[in-house]
Amino acid sequence: MKSFTHKNIRVEFESTGGIESCYILPDFKVAFDTGKCPDALIDIPVVFLSHGHLDHASGISYYFSQRSLRKLNPGTIYVPKSVQKPLSKITRLWQDIEEFDYKCDVAGIEVGDKIEIKKDLHVMSVRANHRVSAFGYVILKTTKKLKKQYLHLSGRQIARLKEHEDIFEIVEIPIFAYSGDSTIEIIRENELMRNAAVLFMECTYIDEKRNVERARKWGHTHLDEIISEANLFKNEKVVLVHLSRRYSPRYMQSVLNRRLTEEQKKRFVYVD
Template identity: 45%
Template sequence: MLTASFEYKGTKFEGLSEGGIRTSIICPSLDFMFDFGFINPDKIHIGKILLSHAHLDHSCGIPYYVSQRSLRKLPVPKIYLPKSLEPKMSQILKLYSEIEGFDYECELIGLEFGTRVDLKPGYFFKPWESFHRVPSQGYTVYETKRKLKKEWTSLNSEEIRNKKDLGEDPTEEISVPLVSFSGDTKIEYVLENEDVRKSKILFMECTYYCEKRDVSRAREWGHTHFDEIVEHATAFENEAIVLIHPSKRYSYRELNDILRKKVPPILKDRISLFLPPKS
């Protein structure tokens, strides 16, 4: 299976995203996946899923994922999801466990918007409200660094050392939004969230691109139309905008042609399609 890939300053992402068919975007270095909407046996080792919503093109691989990890005696995976989905997903996995005749081992973690969750040293994420037809949320992953506190900058090294010996921490955490993932959503997900707009990388749902399905129809179904991205082009402060979830109404050639013709100059060097190679 051909998959798409994207790399930003050494951070690599891979996967597939096709509207109504399948979406899963993997970040191997940080050991997580945004959604798991198709069966991918090569990614069972990834330890965390950040689930945006439960439509099957985003979630159908989860029972398989949990089943395979349980059979292989891999560490218990963590699946983060909207708080309201936690009991329903638990029921689904319980039924599959009964059907298969062995215990499923996983940790379902329903999150409130804005909850901080550590990924690994130097990284954490937060879920943010998205605007789809069903309970949904997007995610922002942050990179952190330690910086000398402003009030310590005038001290010499001996004074700093003395304060440290007294148990004081001379540093404070500085966090930068590294990557945001929209899941399925109307464009308000970007317009109403500063950290999403300022993320270095934005994986942005864009299901429709032309008059085959107009803006009003896209919004009715909780999706974003490319014309809306063009209209609000100045709102996007991201260094890289990666468009995902295109409708199967479009061939890859059509998508590339429409993007080339419609993209405004302010976005031209920052925007791309998340498509397999030679598409």
């Protein structure tokens, strides 16, 4: 598997467009997309599915079956509501084929739903723009922040005020986002995607042989669009993923090297 770490965000992942997508955040015990269900996914109790294309979702039955075999609780896979029924049916059919019952929890969610994964962490679904109904996801961390009007105060003043006034507010900070498969609209339309500390951004096509028009037709994003709208991205790191199999990692690195400014190279990265 590939591996990426930025500050306290560690992601282990499989990612080739049309082949396999699975992003695991082991420290948060959460994953996005099952891919073909790599072994490391089986330990993860909560998975969010971006959409039903096979490269993102084919591991769904294997995931539940393996968790049952290993005597783990069934785990939950959250999916866009529109595919909840057919995906549940698939897991049911596979149990019939195996003549063995195990529990499968396929939960349907809507755009904007927020699911708690830890006391101070929620995953929120965001509308993506793809060939089929699809979501992106953002991990939001809840923290307490000093209200704006008190920012200029000294530590001692704050300590004193705290006794009899509510000087803090609760804010949600986007610490991680995943675009799933989508045209660049998911970035244009979602501030949370643009502001997440780490963004895993699909970038399926990277040169003129498969141009922007073609990327858009298939519900994907082209590197040209990411570069021309680079100022939109306020993320500390943008990891470009879901590269088409037609490009070698070496070719991708050479294209990025040629096309990104030195400043952009620090933020927009591709992991071999």
